[in-house]
Each structure stands twice: as structure tokens, then as C-alpha cells.
Amino acid sequence: MDSCSRRHFLFATPGMLILPVRVLRAEMCAMNAASRIIRSGLWQWLTGPGLERFELIREEGGWKVRGTIVAHGERGPAEAVYSWSCDEAWQTKWAKIALRDESRERSLHVIAKNGRWFENGHEKKQFAGCVDIDLGWSPSTNTIAIRRLNLPVGARSGPLAMAWVRFPQLTLEILPQEYERVSERRYVYTSRGGFRAALDVDEDGLVVEYEGYWRRVRSKG
Numbered sequence: 001m002d003s004c005s006r007r008h009f010l011f012a013t014p015g016m017l018i019l020p021v022r023v024l025r026a027e028m029c030a031m032n033a034a035s036r037i038i039r040s041g042l043w044q045w046l047t048g049p050g051l052e053r054f055e056l057i058r059e060e061g062g063w064k065v066r067g068t069i070v071a072h073g074e075r076g077p078a079e080a081v082y083s084w085s086c087d088e089a090w091q092t093k094w095a096k097i098a099l100r101d102e103s104r105e106r107s108l109h110v111i112a113k114n115g116r117w118f119e120n121g122h123e124k125k126q127f128a129g130c131v132d133i134d135l136g137w138s139p140s141t142n143t144i145a146i147r148r149l150n151l152p153v154g155a156r157s158g159p160l161a162m163a164w165v166r167f168p169q170l171t172l173e174i175l176p177q178e179y180e181r182v183s184e185r186r187y188v189y190t191s192r193g194g195f196r197a198a199l200d201v202d203e204d205g206l207v208v209e210y211e212g213y214w215r216r217v218r219s220k221g
Contacts, residue, residue: 034060039204042217043139048072052214054140056204062087063147065140073137073168076102080167084133084141090148092163095133101168108170110163117163119172130163130174137167139199139207139214142189146205151181 035057043052050071057064066083078101085093091112098107110133111118117127132144149157157179164175180188185208187199197211208216 035064039202039206041206043207043214044217045071046213046215051217052138052140054138054206056143056206059085062093063090065143067138067140069137071137073101075168078102078168080137082135082138082140084135084144086144086148090144092131092133092144095135095165097135097165097170099168099170103168106170108165108172110165110172112163117172124172127163127172127174130161132160132162134162134164134175134177135167136165139210142187142199142207142210143201143205145177145179146187146199146201149179151179151187153181153183156180 038056038058040053040055043054045051048071050069052067052069052071054065054067057066062085064083064085067081069078069080069082071078071080078099080097080099082095082097084095087093093112095110096108099105109120112130112133115128117124117130132141132148134141134144145157145160145162151157160177160179162175162177164173165171166173175191177189177191180190182188182198185201187201188196189199190196197213198209199207199211200209202208206216207214
């Protein structure tokens, strides 16, 4: 049985409903004829037990990343599946996340359209002016800002307001951020509260190492 159809056994128990994670996983496994996988890989958490598998997909009219995170979060062992989509210019179109841990299962669907942001179907007017989606448990969304900004070496983005998803709660918050490109493959990322980290990326703008938090797993051989 392939990985897309295999029952996930880590957190399921008899009689428990696991529909949101299962439905999103099925959507993630589906690809149309115009889509192709550009890159896939694994990120290892550096702050505790955790691993994330991701795929960068080129699709008609834009880009998509989908992934699965298995980690030990603040509410015990957790599994999260996600996908997000951008247009040709790397403007966020939508994001879908489902998460299951020891407390319960929950999901979040975010849509960005013409500067308006919607959370599970409800407009979040205070998010007008936010530019990108940002997933707190994944370095995948750093690629959105890196590709969209396309900064020359030595340039800074200036202040940015991001729609940040807090994990494991799956709540949406506004998070100020800034990017500086210090070399061809290195950025410095800063955000609220004086947070600062160096990001090393590959030719696709995907994180190779996020200082202190994630590292791409190298293939053997």
C-alpha cells in the first residue's frame, strides 16, 4: 500500500474521527496533469523530536508546497498536514492545515484575495495589508517571501506584516517580519520580540538550514 493511502497509525485509536487530516492528505496526494514536483525533501527539527516531509510543486498558474509534520509539540505527539498555493508572482492564494494531537483534531483554511484575508470562511479585516502566509511549525513558507521579494544581495525588505499561523492552536495572528539578503544563498530573518535567525537556502529558495530550528536532511550516497 502506498504512503498516500496507508492508514496513519501513530495517533489513531478505534472509534476516533480523523476526517480533516485524512481529507487533506487525500487532496495533497492528488495532482493534475499540469503539475510536476520540482523538489522534495525532509527537514529535521533542531529544538526537539520532529521531522517534516515537503514537496515543491509547479502547477498551472503558480506554485504549491505540501507537507507532513510529525513532532512532539506542547500538547504531546502531533501530526500536521498542510498545503499552500501562490500565483506566478508568489502572492499567497490559500493555505490548508489540519493537525491532530493528544487534545483533539482541528483544521484551518486561509484564503487571501485582493488584499482581503479569510479564516475558515470569515473575513479577518484586521489582516488587510498582510502579504504572505507563514506557518509557525514549518520553514516552507519562508520560501514565499524569499521568492516574491527577489532581493539583490545586500538589500533589506523593510517591515512586512505576515499572516502567521500559531501551532498547535492553528490560530491566525499578525506577525511583523523583515528579510535581509546577505549573500547569494543566505538571508537574515527578523521578527517580533527581537527574534533573529540566518536562513541558508538552495537554488529554489527552499531552506537548507534555519539557524537553531530546522536543517534539511542530506541524502546518503
